[in-house]
Amino acid sequence: MAGIKESILVRIQTANLIITGIAVVIFLQILNIQFLQGEYWQSRADEMGLQYRTKKATRGTIYAENEIMLATSIPLYKVSLDPMIINSELYRTKIDTLTKLLSTFFKDKKPKEYLAKINEARRLKKRYIVLSPRPITFTERQALAQWPIFNDKQNKTGVLFEKVEERTYPFTGLAGRTIGFVNENNDGAGLEMSFHKALSGVNGKALYQKITGGDWKPVGTGTRINPINGNDIYTTIDINLQDIAQESLAEYMSKHSAKYGCVVVMEVKTGAIKAMVNLGLEKDEYKENYNYAIGDQGSIDPGSTFKTASMLAMLEDSTYSLQDTIDTGNGFYKYYDREMKDTKVGGWGKQTFQQALENSSNIAVSRFVTKHFGKKIDKYLEYLDKFGLNTDLEKSFRLSGMAKSYIKTPKDPTWSGVTLPWMSIGYELRLSP
Known part of the structure; x- marks a missing residue:
């Protein structure tokens, strides 16, 4: 019995030695080909015109x-x-x-x-x-x-x-700049460029x-x-809404001979973007040639739309009620040496907090804001940051080419005594739509 076991062990050891020997020979041959004969085989491949592509x-x-x-x-x-x-x-x-x-x-x-x-x-x-x-x-x-x-x-x-x-692109002409492109140099725009790595x-x-x-x-x-x-x-784009938005924008721009314009349709409940249209005039024809909704060229003074942010900051930071009032006078109000004109000839008279926003009164909004934030401007700016108006949206919005917001601070050399009232109604700052 002992002899049989010894015989089996000898066979196993012999087999192991043979396998190990073969593995060593293969390994040495790989080293030989890769390092000692590498140049030779590379030259042979070149002669045969072989190449991994x-x-x-x-x-x-x-x-x-x-x-x-x-x-x-x-x-x-x-x-x-x-x-x-x-x-x-x-x-x-x-x-x-x-x-x-x-x-x-x-x-x-x-x-x-x-x-x-x-x-x-x-x-x-x-x-x-x-x-x-x-x-x-x-x-x-x-x-x-x-x-x-x-x-x-x-x-x-x-x-x-x-x-x-x-x-x-099945819907040629629709959402062209939003969808975007990537060229041979790996430059581009829109979703194609923003998600280039994931798509590739x-x-x-x-x-x-x-x-x-x-x-x-x-x-x-x-x-x-x-x-x-x-x-x-x-994406959350609704192709039907995109089509309607584009037709409406093109019609309105043509009517007013506009050079460029954009429309962004957002679902209020979720924040989902349902349509994004960008049209610019090119050789007497409106085309999607630039994303004005997010880019530098579309970055402008937001105007009256910014009043909502200013009034929200007021509500967040104060005990103002919607029925508190302020006097807008006869439609003109002077801040230092600069006069602000209201949105109604002759003025709105006394305006409640709610009416100020409903009527988009320049004087009412600016007076409310300067009265409350005049001595704590940094607090007002904090709220604008909190609302995401002065943050890098490219990371959260996930569309490359986002213009950076320009919202002044008291450290800005162009800041003056009239900056806060005019900023509160959407001027002396720049935001993309």
């Missing part, structure tokens, strides 16, 4: 509400051929039919021109020629795959459908061989690192 990941889709596509990448295919692979008998009997089909389908060459091109490639022993003058769709690819030679199941057909992708995914690699004419031919299917496709982005 980027295999692009499929870019993610941008969706509107209800999963309606705003931007997506559609697969297209370049049709190429290795004419040397085709069986000689198959080539002899079917090539004429194939060239006629190519001519009818692409309409760029006569059948005899396609035949001459393929025959010349065979004569020169070329392993790769491009047949399609344009990329084809997936449906077209399925149709071409049924053609003679291309559909031969018993032999290698030589046909290669190389995938390329095209970014397409991770590119893979595939082995290609450079051939005559500078084209690159894929080599095999095992010599590749598959790409990881990009993530999809879901």
Whole structure:
């Protein structure tokens, strides 16, 4: 019994030694190829024109509400051929039919021109020629795959459908600047640029061989690192509201000969942006050429819309009630050497806190604010910060290109005694819509 155990142990130890020896040999060979023979094999690869090239990941889709596509990448295919692979008998009997089909389908060459091109490639022993003058769709690819030679199941057909992708925007002209773009230099705008990394995914690699004419031919299917496709982005844009908002803005701008304008439709309950339209005049036509809603060019004095923030700051910081009153006089009020004009000729007279906002009274709002915050301006500015009016919205809004707010402080060299009253009604500051 002891002899059997010893025999088994010897066999196991021998097997372990053999496996370890093989592993060491493989490891040493890897080191030899990588470090000692690395330059040699690299030069051999260069001689053969072999190179690992980027295999692009499929870019993610941008969706509107209800999963309606705003931007997506559609697969297209370049049709190429290795004419040397085709069986000689198959080539002899079917090539004429194939060239006629190519001519009818692409309409760029006569059948005899396609035949001459393929025959010349065979004569020169070329392993790769491009047949399609344009990329084809997936449906077209399925149709071409049924053609003679291309559909031969018993032999290698030589046909290669190389995938390329095209970014397409189903609602051309709608939300163009909001959706945005990314160019070849990785510059861009809108959602495409803001979420570029997430949409892009991770590119893979595939082995290609450079051939005559500078084209690159894929080599095999095992010599590749598959790409990881990009993530999809879901937005709150309502495409119907977007369409209505754009038509309304264009009509109003045309009526008033405006140079640019924007509309942002927000759902009050959730804060969700349902539409964002940006139109600028370009060669007598209104186009989405810049995002005025968030960008520097659209950053202006907010005017009366800012009165709401000023009055909210008052309510947050004081015991004022909606029925407290202030006198607006005859429609003019002087702050130092500068006179403020009210929104009604002859003035609003006495105004309650509520009426001041309802009537958008310049004098009432500015007097309420200067009376309460005149000696504690920093507190007023704190509330503006608290409301998010002076914060970096690019991080929270998540759309690149956000203009920075310009809200003065007493440290600003342009601050004066009239800054607070005019700021309270939306002037001497700049905000994007």
